[in-house]
Amino acid sequence: MPLQQGSARMRQRTVLLVGIAVLLAALVLAVVLASLLTHGRHEVRPKMLQWKDRGTTKNLQEVVLGRCYSYITAQHPELGDKDCLKIWESLKDAFIYKNPCNITPEDYQPLMELASHPIPCNKSLFWSKTGDLVHRYTKSNQNFLTLEDTLLGYMADRVSWCGDPSAPGINYESCPKRNECENNPSSVFWKMASKMFAEAACGVVQVMLNGSVEAGAFRSSSIFGSIEIFNLDPDKVSEVHIWLMQNLGGPQSESCSGQSIQRLISILEERNFKIICEDNYRPVQLLQCVHNPDHRDCRLCTNSTAIS
Amino acid sequence: MMVSLFYPLFFVSVLCMNSFSGVQGKKWKGEGTTQNLESIFIGRCYDYIRTVNPAVGEKNCSQIWEAFKNAFINKNPCNILPKDYELFINLTFHTIPPNKSLFWENNQLLVSSFAGRGLRYMSLSDTLFGFVGNLLNWCGQENSPGLDYESCPTAMECENNAVDSFWRMTSIIYAQHSSGVIQVLLNGSAEGGAYPQTGFFADYEIPNLQKDKISQVLIWVVDDIEGPDLDSCGTNSVKILENRLETLGYDVTCTDNYKSVMFLLCLDNPDHSKCAFASSAPAAQRGPISSDRGGSWNKLMFVSFAVFLFRFALVY
Numbered sequence: 001m002p003l004q005q006g007s008a009r010m011r012q013r014t015v016l017l018v019g020i021a022v023l024l025a026a027l028v029l030a031v032v033l034a035s036l037l038t039h040g041r042h043e044v045r046p047k048m049l050q051w052k053d054r055g056t057t058k059n060l061q062e063v064v065l066g067r068c069y070s071y072i073t074a075q076h077p078e079l080g081d082k083d084c085l086k087i088w089e090s091l092k093d094a095f096i097y098k099n100p101c102n103i104t105p106e107d108y109q110p111l112m113e114l115a116s117h118p119i120p121c122n123k124s125l126f127w128s129k130t131g132d133l134v135h136r137y138t139k140s141n142q143n144f145l146t147l148e149d150t151l152l153g154y155m156a157d158r159v160s161w162c163g164d165p166s167a168p169g170i171n172y173e174s175c176p177k178r179n180e181c182e183n184n185p186s187s188v189f190w191k192m193a194s195k196m197f198a199e200a201a202c203g204v205v206q207v208m209l210n211g212s213v214e215a216g217a218f219r220s221s222s223i224f225g226s227i228e229i230f231n232l233d234p235d236k237v238s239e240v241h242i243w244l245m246q247n248l249g250g251p252q253s254e255s256c257s258g259q260s261i262q263r264l265i266s267i268l269e270e271r272n273f274k275i276i277c278e279d280n281y282r283p284v285q286l287l288q289c290v291h292n293p294d295h296r297d298c299r300l301c302t303n304s305t306a307i308s
Numbered sequence: 309m310m311v312s313l314f315y316p317l318f319f320v321s322v323l324c325m326n327s328f329s330g331v332q333g334k335k336w337k338g339e340g341t342t343q344n345l346e347s348i349f350i351g352r353c354y355d356y357i358r359t360v361n362p363a364v365g366e367k368n369c370s371q372i373w374e375a376f377k378n379a380f381i382n383k384n385p386c387n388i389l390p391k392d393y394e395l396f397i398n399l400t401f402h403t404i405p406p407n408k409s410l411f412w413e414n415n416q417l418l419v420s421s422f423a424g425r426g427l428r429y430m431s432l433s434d435t436l437f438g439f440v441g442n443l444l445n446w447c448g449q450e451n452s453p454g455l456d457y458e459s460c461p462t463a464m465e466c467e468n469n470a471v472d473s474f475w476r477m478t479s480i481i482y483a484q485h486s487s488g489v490i491q492v493l494l495n496g497s498a499e500g501g502a503y504p505q506t507g508f509f510a511d512y513e514i515p516n517l518q519k520d521k522i523s524q525v526l527i528w529v530v531d532d533i534e535g536p537d538l539d540s541c542g543t544n545s546v547k548i549l550e551n552r553l554e555t556l557g558y559d560v561t562c563t564d565n566y567k568s569v570m571f572l573l574c575l576d577n578p579d580h581s582k583c584a585f586a587s588s589a590p591a592a593q594r595g596p597i598s599s600d601r602g603g604s605w606n607k608l609m610f611v612s613f614a615v616f617l618f619r620f621a622l623v624y
Binding site: 067073084137139294300301 | 347420424428572574575578
């Protein structure tokens with residue numbers, strides 16, 4: 001009898017021990033899991049949004065500030081009263097910590113006001129699909145100014161920027177392409193700056209278009225075609241001179257008599273501007289010849305000096 | 309007694325001199341340091357490595373500014389030597405692509421346009437070490453860590469000034485690392501000759517060219533469009549240059565009024581006879597098309613009105 005009692009007690013004790021062990025294990029497991037989860041939650045920081053275009057230019061602040069001071073000190077001392085630090089701050093405030101798909105013109109209003117300056121009459125030079133050539137031209141010929149030769153355009157040219165709601169507020173990895181969202185910092189900036197550049201134009205204005213582009217020299221979807229021509233002030237601007245440039249050696253996709261140019265002319269005439277269109281405006285063609293001097297369109301009537 | 313009077317007199321006269329120059333305001337005859345020099349310098353440094361020529365890789369622009377500044381601050385502004393910029397050069401150095409070096413004299417703006425921001429040619433101002441200092445001015449002062457914004461010594465006042473020594477040093481480095489075909493653009497209308505026998509090119513660049521790295525020297529002598537033809541290949545100073553280079557063992561070719569550069573000069577003078585094109589495209593393509601609809605409508609209206617009046621007159 002005592003043996004039976006002993007084994008029953010032992011069984012009870014075993015069950016008890018196993019039960020306690022299981023409980024303990026469950027407790028430990030629970031503690032471990034809990035700590036892992038909370039630890040994990042602390043580690044999950046909000047990640048920056050990812051986009052398809054290149055990110056904010058590194059050292060953007062230094063670059064923009066340096067360009068601003070260079071512009072107002074060396075190139076245009078008449079703008080000496082501009083506050084470059086304030087200008088940089090207003091640019092930064094326009095996009096920092098904001099979702100880069102929700103940028104509005106109001107975001108850029110303070111910057112536009114601080115950085116805008118008057119443009120002398122007869123000097124405004126617009127352009128579409130001729131970026132390389134037009135800027136080589138204004139670099140060599142100070143009689144004309146593109147948007148990128150004004151303070152705003154000079155600071156922003158060839159750099160990129162966008163923000164993000166999470167720290168540090170600026171996204172250096174990527175920025176939205178236009179087809180990802182239309183109201184991105186870059187598109188909104190250039191649209192606004194172009195509008196203001198057109199509004200500031202007076203006298204005779206010029207536009208350099210590309211007569212070697214298949215899609216047509218003038219396109220309604222371009223910034224020139226959708227914003228600039230509609231913001232020229234007929235009370236200030238008297239004439240529009242079109243320079244229709246073709247690549248040396250062609251293709252000669254379009255000339256002044258072409259369809260898209262006729263469309264442009266009618267839009268402008270409706271707004272009471274006088275139009276003159278010139279195929280391959282000579283001074284700019286000379287520039288094209290600089291790096292293609294032996295092209296048959298570049299033969300000079302040299303009669304004196306030694307032939308090169 | 310004279311001796312005892314000497315020092316007070318000397319002291320007084322020095323004070324007077326100081327206050328006199330204080331009244332005049334400026335210590336030196338040249339323009340002072342460019343305003344906001346530090347921001348412009350550092351901004352240009354980052355602009356270069358981020359947008360102009362990212363191929364040069366990562367650089368510490370604040371460190372570069374410090375090295376640049378330490379070359380001339382807290383020193384006698386008449387005693388700055390090219391080697392004072394050694395650390396600056398070490399931090400900014402990058403190789404120059406072969407066949408792209410463009411040397412020049414008396415045509416700085418033209419060279420800047422022609423080089424196309426380093427795309428076609430890489431002039432000294434298209435390198436990082438030249439880019440940061442281009443068209444800027446600077447100097448320091450003895451016993452003070454500050455830059456002198458009031459005035460800086462001209463070359464006449466002292467040869468070893470901060471700016472000239474900078475360009476001497478950078479010219480030396482630029483020449484030492486040029487290779488392949490090198491180009492030299494000279495101004496055939498310059499008074500004193502297209503090739504100045506004392507100047508950066510003559511004194512600091514030619515002596516530092518590395519003969520074993522250079523295959524050919526192309527000299528272009530271009531006259532101003534409106535300017536006189538004072539110098540050409542094989543004459544005067546250009547002949548001296550050609551001889552000097554040939555004696556040093558270089559393969560030299562010289563061209564007058566190199567067409568590419570001529571076209572660039574013609575931009576400001578497109579109607580000059582030197583700039584007339586030989587080819588003439590069909591009339592339909594050339595010549596402006598002006599919108600004259602306003603004018604032709606007016607004519608039409610006038611004619612219709614005149615006809616109406618005529619008929620009216622006929623009836624009555």
